[in-house]
Amino acid sequence: MRFSRATHLLIFCKSRRSAKRTLENVLPFIEEKLFLKVNREKTMVDEAKKVKFLGFSFYEKKGESRVRIHPKSVAKMKAKVKELTSRSNGMGNEERAEKLRRYIMGWINYFKIADMKKLLQTTDEWMRRRIRMVYWKQWKRIKTKFEKLQSLGIHKQKAWEYANTRKSYWRTSNSPILSRSLGNNVLKNLGFLFFSDYYRQVIA
Template identity: 35%
Template sequence: MADKALKTFKQRIRQLTRRSGGRNLSEIAERLRAYMPGWKAYFQLAQTPKVFRELDEWIRHRLRAVQLKHWRRGTTMYRELKAMGASDEDARKVAANSRGWWRNSRMRLNRAMPIAYFDRLGVPRLS
């Protein structure tokens, strides 16, 4: 797959998933449902499952960062993560570093917001 096509795709996803957009995750998922299936259909003949898998991971990472940004404060993060079923340790660690949205949305948040969570929201997959 061409680098230019990947760069264009990522730029479009960045526009749709801006952290300052003021939309909740279900609205963002709706916008992604309008864009991603067409892109996937165009590139479906490409024999690059690893690229699609990495793009899926990157999109979910962005969505987790959006959710953390929406929660803003550490106390809200802790309360919401506990309500989602996160362990006490994970919720505390994420809430303690409440301003590092991108770094926080990596490992510990994967347990509270797994792939199935995004499937329930209706976020389309590429792989």
């Protein structure tokens, strides 16, 4: 049987010398025995920490090699979240929550083997702030902001004070008032899923 296409492959060795020797031996086997074509441009010997592999990278901790998400993959993920949490994308909040949910589930299921607990925590904080900013922008008018804040449990005086604020949308999105009125549980009840929550479900 001949195979027309191979998948990606990493071989780990204890030293560069050993890695070069392994490469010299394995290439003829792959090409002559398995009848697979090797992409020589992408075939290399390098330190694990310098390798990007299918969106992953590697690092050493206490003498042990571990897996994490490559910075380019993190940047791509944040760009997608920013796109989905932009008010100018024409989506309603239900659609926004659903698209974020699908994206987060797919992303976590793909990268779940990587060490990413801290990354997910900081990403969630940033994403929640962006979602709060979306709602704050949507409320627009002072009267609407005042009524919404009151309906979400903010005292009348504080609600009126914040409804009249001249602070930027982004700055207000990080205020104690929006953190309380549009708290984590409120956002979850509105249908939003967060990376850390789904990650805990997947690895449980």
